[in-house]
Structure formats: structure tokens, C-alpha cells
Amino acid sequence: MMAPLLSVDDLVVDYRKSGFRKARFRALDGVSIEIGRAETLGLVGESGSGKTTLGRAVLGLAPITSGSVRFEGRDIGRLSRRDRRELSRDLQVVFQDPYSSLNPAMTVGAILAEPLTVQGWSAKDARRRVREVLDQVGMPASTLSRLPSEFSGGQRQRVAIARALALAPKLIVCDEPVSALDLSTQARVLDLFLQIQQDTGVSYLFVSHDLDVVRHLSHRVAVMYRGVVVEHGDAARVTTDPDHPYTRGLLLASPTPDPDRQAERRRLRYELLARADAADAGG
Known part of the structure; x- marks a missing residue:
């Protein structure tokens, strides 16, 4: 194995x-x-x-x-x-907030090239790799010269994913x-x-x-x-x-448009969480 x-x-x-x-x-x-x-x-x-x-x-x-x-x-x-x-x-990371995880003062090209140059890549090779990862996440090459503030939340997260992918x-x-x-x-x-x-x-x-x-x-x-x-x-x-009452409670956390059903789901969830607390205290 x-x-x-x-x-x-x-x-x-x-x-x-x-x-x-x-x-x-x-x-x-x-x-x-x-x-x-x-x-x-x-x-x-x-x-x-x-x-x-x-x-x-x-x-x-x-x-x-x-x-x-x-x-x-x-x-x-x-x-x-x-x-x-x-x-x-x-080992890389993609954070929760695409708005705060990218330096607003740097262009996308500079943001994506930074981890490569830190690892000793030449400027030419870094530019080539940056274009490759932008293509992987479905962003055009024109993205390179723009600032993060010029993009939507989804586009910024694509840039953040591209940064994580840069070093393969x-x-x-x-x-x-x-x-x-x-x-x-x-x-x-x-x-x-x-x-x-x-x-x-x-x-x-x-x-x-x-x-x-x-x-x-x-x-x-x-x-x-x-x-x-x-x-x-x-x-x-x-x-x-799921088997555990806490996991079953998480399933009930998803909202539903029916207010009566939502109230019942909330009641059941509180019961399951109380059972999870009891199991935790007993363990």
C-alpha cells in the first residue's frame, strides 16, 4: 500500500x-x-x-x-x-477571503511571480509559468497588468488559486x-x-x-x-x-424556504446538538 x-x-x-x-x-x-x-x-x-x-x-x-x-x-x-x-x-494554501488574501498594491502578474522568484526562478521562466497557471484557472493573459481591485470576488479567488498552483x-x-x-x-x-x-x-x-x-x-x-x-x-x-448526532445536526443547518419546516429543523438540530454535548461530556 x-x-x-x-x-x-x-x-x-x-x-x-x-x-x-x-x-x-x-x-x-x-x-x-x-x-x-x-x-x-x-x-x-x-x-x-x-x-x-x-x-x-x-x-x-x-x-x-x-x-x-x-x-x-x-x-x-x-x-x-x-x-x-x-x-x-x-504545500500551499488558498484562504477564505479573496479580497484580503491578495496584495492590493501589486499587479496580478507580480503577485503570481512572487513565490516563483523567492524559489529562485528567473524572470523569464516566472513569466512563462504565470501565464500557464492563469490559463489553468481560466483567466486571460491581460490579467497580468491589472490590480486585484479590478476583479470580481470569483475572479480574485481564481487568481488566489493560480498563486497556489504556481509552484505545482x-x-x-x-x-x-x-x-x-x-x-x-x-x-x-x-x-x-x-x-x-x-x-x-x-x-x-x-x-x-x-x-x-x-x-x-x-x-x-x-x-x-x-x-x-x-x-x-x-x-x-x-x-x-451520518452516524454522529453532531453531523446530523450540521445537515439540518441548511436553510429551507418553508418557515414551518425551518422551525422544525431548528428544533431537531438543537436536540441533536444537546445529544452531541452529552456524548462529549460522557466521553
């Missing part, structure tokens, strides 16, 4: 709270996941569940209390600064990459992610609060609640017939 591209084993992340006694808050408590090559793992949970912290830990941006994050067998937490710089070629990474951490977009734009960007994976074989850790979104492009789904993975399995099963 081929070794996983990413392996997170029994990961614990603590943050020190502010204040006199400086108590610790446990953001992740023994989390384990794996991602294979050309695979998408959807990571789902509400705000405060720990999903964003897990994404940051994979990127080397969160303090690891115990456990490990291994990328192609290398422990990310033990890498030198030089090795981390080399790792950035294979093996894994991209996608942190709520479509939540700031309208529904029609979301669908187009999700289809773009799928097409890029089909063309390049890149893997995704796709972080979202929306089960409908992760169902669209994930092979497997892990559901997080209060810093632990409470459910994990095939995407089709987890997003349609």
Missing part, C-alpha cells in the same frame, strides 16, 4: 489564554487524519470546532503540543527554516475558499478545483462549515467537534447518512 501524502497522528494543539494565570485552551485533542495522493479530504465543523487550527497545523502555523504532522514522511514540526522554505513548493504543489490547504462567494460563483470555483485535481493530481485538505460544499468535491470527510474528529468516512455516506 502506498504511504499517505499527509499523515496527522494523535495531534494536540494548546493555546495559552491571556490573563494572570495564563490557562491553556486545548484546540485539538488527539486528532488523526490521512490524505492520499490526488485525494480530497473534506474537513467540516462549525466555528470553534478546531478545523481551521488543524489546517494551520498542517501548514506549520500552529503550535504543536504533542503528536505529529508528517508530509511525505517528514515531520513538519521538526523541519529547519531552510527545509520549511523547500516544503512550500509542495502536491497538497493545497483550502481554508473556506468559497464561503465569501455567492452561490453561482461557488459552484464555478468548486468545479475549477475538481478540474485542476483531474489535470494535475494535486491533493486537497478542504476546510468548510458546509456539508453541501464538501460533498461536491471530497472523497472522504472528517467532521470535527470541540477539537476532536467525531466522524470520518466516505463522503457520500457522511454527508447523507
Whole structure:
């Protein structure tokens, strides 16, 4: 069996709270996941569940209390600064907000060339690669000389995806990459992610609060609640017939136009969350 591209084993992340006694808050408590090559793992949970912290830990941006994050067998937490710089070629990120993730003072061409020149690419080779990735995300070459403010939210997110693709990474951490977009734009960007994976074989850790979104492009789904993975399995099963009450509650979070049905869904969701809290307290 081929070794996983990413392996997170029994990961614990603590943050020190502010204040006199400086108590610790446990953001992740023994989390384990794996991602294979050309695979998408959807990571789902509400705000405060720990999903964003897990994404940051994979990127080397969160303090690891115990456990490990291994990328192609290398422990990310033990890498030198030089090795981390080399790792950035294979591990990239697409952030939630396409408006704040791009430098408004730089042209798109400069934004996309920056990670290449940092890695030692010549100006000529960088320009060639920038044109290639713009073509991959369906943006014209005229984009190069324009500022991010001249584009729509969906177009900016395409530019952000192009930046992540520039170094031909093996894994991209996608942190709520479509939540700031309208529904029609979301669908187009999700289809773009799928097409890029089909063309390049890149893997995704796709972080979202929306089960409908992760169902669209994930092979497997892990559901997080209060810093632990409470459910994990095939995407089709987890997003349609989940076992854990918290996951069933997430399914009921999607709005419906019928006010009576919405009220009933809200009541059922509160009951499921209370059961999830009871199970968490008992565990």
C-alpha cells in the first residue's frame, strides 16, 4: 500500500489564554487524519470546532503540543527554516477571503511571480509559468497588468488559486475558499478545483462549515467537534447518512424556504446538538 501524502497522528494543539494565570485552551485533542495522493479530504465543523487550527497545523502555523504532522514522511514540526522554505513548493494554501488574501498594491502578474522568484526562478521562466497557471484557472493573459481591485470576488479567488498552483504543489490547504462567494460563483470555483485535481493530481485538505460544499468535491470527510474528529468516512455516506448526532445536526443547518419546516429543523438540530454535548461530556 502506498504511504499517505499527509499523515496527522494523535495531534494536540494548546493555546495559552491571556490573563494572570495564563490557562491553556486545548484546540485539538488527539486528532488523526490521512490524505492520499490526488485525494480530497473534506474537513467540516462549525466555528470553534478546531478545523481551521488543524489546517494551520498542517501548514506549520500552529503550535504543536504533542503528536505529529508528517508530509511525505517528514515531520513538519521538526523541519529547519531552510527545509520549511523547500516544503512550500509542495504545500500551499488558498484562504477564505479573496479580497484580503491578495496584495492590493501589486499587479496580478507580480503577485503570481512572487513565490516563483523567492524559489529562485528567473524572470523569464516566472513569466512563462504565470501565464500557464492563469490559463489553468481560466483567466486571460491581460490579467497580468491589472490590480486585484479590478476583479470580481470569483475572479480574485481564481487568481488566489493560480498563486497556489504556481509552484505545482502536491497538497493545497483550502481554508473556506468559497464561503465569501455567492452561490453561482461557488459552484464555478468548486468545479475549477475538481478540474485542476483531474489535470494535475494535486491533493486537497478542504476546510468548510458546509456539508453541501464538501460533498461536491471530497472523497472522504472528517467532521470535527470541540477539537476532536467525531466522524470520518466516505463522503457520500457522511454527508447523507451520518452516524454522529453532531453531523446530523450540521445537515439540518441548511436553510429551507418553508418557515414551518425551518422551525422544525431548528428544533431537531438543537436536540441533536444537546445529544452531541452529552456524548462529549460522557466521553
